[in-house]
Amino acid sequence: MIRQNFFKELYSMAEQPMIEMKNVTKVYDNGTVGLKNINLKINKGEFIVIVGLSGAGKSTLLRSINRLHDISEGDILIDGESITKAKGKNLRLMRRKIGMIFQSFNLVKRSSVLRNVLAGRLAYYPTWKTTFNLFTNEDKQRAYEALQSVDMAEKVYSRADELSGGQQQRVAIARVLTQNPEIILADEPTASLDPKTSHQVMEDLRMLNEKYNMTVVANLHSIELAKEFGHRVIGVRAGEIVYDGKMEDTPQSVFDSIYNGGTGKEED
Numbered sequence: 308m309i310r311q312n313f314f315k316e317l318y319s320m321a322e323q324p325m326i327e328m329k330n331v332t333k334v335y336d337n338g339t340v341g342l343k344n345i346n347l348k349i350n351k352g353e354f355i356v357i358v359g360l361s362g363a364g365k366s367t368l369l370r371s372i373n374r375l376h377d378i379s380e381g382d383i384l385i386d387g388e389s390i391t392k393a394k395g396k397n398l399r400l401m402r403r404k405i406g407m408i409f410q411s412f413n414l415v416k417r418s419s420v421l422r423n424v425l426a427g428r429l430a431y432y433p434t435w436k437t438t439f440n441l442f443t444n445e446d447k448q449r450a451y452e453a454l455q456s457v458d459m460a461e462k463v464y465s466r467a468d469e470l471s472g473g474q475q476q477r478v479a480i481a482r483v484l485t486q487n488p489e490i491i492l493a494d495e496p497t498a499s500l501d502p503k504t505s506h507q508v509m510e511d512l513r514m515l516n517e518k519y520n521m522t523v524v525a526n527l528h529s530i531e532l533a534k535e536f537g538h539r540v541i542g543v544r545a546g547e548i549v550y551d552g553k554m555e556d557t558p559q560s561v562f563d564s565i566y567n568g569g570t571g572k573e574e575d
């Protein structure tokens with residue numbers, strides 16, 4: 308009996324979603340409805356792509372997960388714990404589990420590549436230490452290795468604004484790797500990049516997913532990249548989930564209808 312319970316418990320732990328959205332609605336201060344009653348479970352190690360027209364709510368969905376946007380109704384659980392209700396130190400610890408990649412890279416442009424990558428460790432230090440730049444050698448080594456894994460080690464002392472867009476995004480990926488989160492939210496990570504560089508950046512995200520088992524949720528405009536890299540596709544239209552399925556089971560017609568057949572606000 309004890310043995311049975313043990314396995315049952317182990318099983319239910321394995322089943323616990325990494326991210327769970329329960330009846331999530333987001334209404335912006337000006338009355339715009341960003342998300343309408345979203346229910347969604349994302350498991351550890353998945354690589355999710357979110358697709359939809361401009362204005363459909365992809366960014367709102369992604370940014371609700373780490374509370375860059377506060378939701379109006381519902382609850383969001385990270386690894387079983389409500390981030391919606393989290394406060395103070397607890398909220399900071401939960402956010403440490405969530406890394407973010409932005410379309411605009413969000414590096415400190417006048418700082419070195421190394422300092423930018425070390426910023427991924429900030430949440431592990433008390434503020435006074437970071438003010439005085441007291442990063443440990445271990446963390447410097449960690450940052451260097453992260454840069455190596457995205458093939459950017461030779462730029463370690465360059466200033467961030469001396470790099471190309473693709474190189475900056477790779478530094479941002481090294482920063483997120485140094486943070487060592489469970490989840491990576493990538494909000495249009497390739498929107499400012501050319502096709503070849505976009506592909507490279509997606510390969511880096513795949514590496515984080517496969518090698519470190521990080522759960523990746525990426526908003527993508529490019530259907531080609533979505534198809535190539537996503538394991539599961541979520542279609543969003545006018546703040547609602549209109550499709551959710553494994554990539555291998557998703558026919559082209561689904562993409563056609565999400566992008567052409569819908570009531571997405573802008574291109575109607």
Ligand SMILES: Nc1ncnc2c1ncn2[C@@H]1O[C@H](COP(=O)(O)OP(=O)(O)OP(=O)(O)O)[C@@H](O)[C@H]1O
Nearest residue numbers: 335337339340341360361362363364365366367368
């Ligand atoms: N800060 C804000 N205040 C008010 N409305 C907003 C705000 N941010 C987004 N919205 C609105 O919420 C809706 C969803 O926007 P969101 O940015 O999430 O869409 P998206 O699918 O990410 O679009 P894109 O692909 O263009 O980035 C849109 O109608 C948008 O105008």
